[in-house]
Amino acid sequence: MGTILHIDWTRCDGRGLCTELLPAVLGRDDWGYPVARGYQGRARTDVPIEPRDEEAAQEAVSLCPTMALALRKAASRGD
Amino acid sequence: MDEAMWAFGRASGFISLALFTASVLLGIVNRSGRPLLTLPRFSISILHRNIALLATVFLGLHVGSLMLDPFARLRPVDVLVPFLGSYRPLWQGLGTVALDLLLAVVVTALLRQRIGPRVFKAVHWFAYAAWPVAMAHALGNGTDAGSAWFLALAVASAAVVVGALLWRLSATFLETTRAREGRPL
């Protein structure tokens, strides 16, 4: 059981609040959009969140101006 | 005691208007997506919310104290339904209109996560309508409106709000404008 941060790309407008709150997890591309550090593919949309980052992730969910973020419990994938 | 309610009503109304002016300015900075001086984006967002809520508290004190003032004699109905008042009903009614608009803005903002971004944004535009209405109410209804210091502050805040609005409408308002138009960063 881990936590994932889901980014809804149809809503995200690259405003950069989440990248400020989770600098170790999310970088920012040239257009302002968040980019999961060290992940490829699916994990760039459903970003794994370490327990130490959960509080900041929760903050990002409630402050995102476009409500593009959601925290979910990930089903164990055996990794 | 009577005079006290009146004085308190004026002071709280003034503080509320000043805080609402600050909320509008912070809301615009928030929307631009830029950090401000040393404040990161999320701090501006939190500051915008908290100053708006504080302004709402002072708005409550403003109305509450004038309900107790024997001259203004606000009735409960005057708080929500405009233009029925006994003292300068038009100008007082504008205060009620501003209160209704701001109440809608604050309630939908607090329920943002539940009602979704569309309704939130649509109602949040009322903030731009509420500010001039509140200012007109203060100028038309207030005891202090004739005084030089009040007029000076009113003119100064109107100038700042109009300036921020012009910035809001300008082509390079968003932090990401340049990058998204494909121009060099």
Ligand code: HEM
């Ligand atoms: C009644 C007091 C308030 C006023 C006058 C006000 C005013 C504003 C203004 C002028 C904007 C810019 C809108 C735009 O141009 O798109 C804005 C944005 C915003 N406000 Fe408020 N606001 C108030 C209360 C609140 C509250 C209580 C919250 C949060 C709980 C809030 C959250 C936001 C957010 C998240 C944005 C950014 C929207 C976006 O970036 O798309 N506001 N506000």
Ligand code: SF4
């Ligand atoms: S805070 Fe929201 S809108 Fe801003 S970059 Fe993050 S997900 Fe996108």
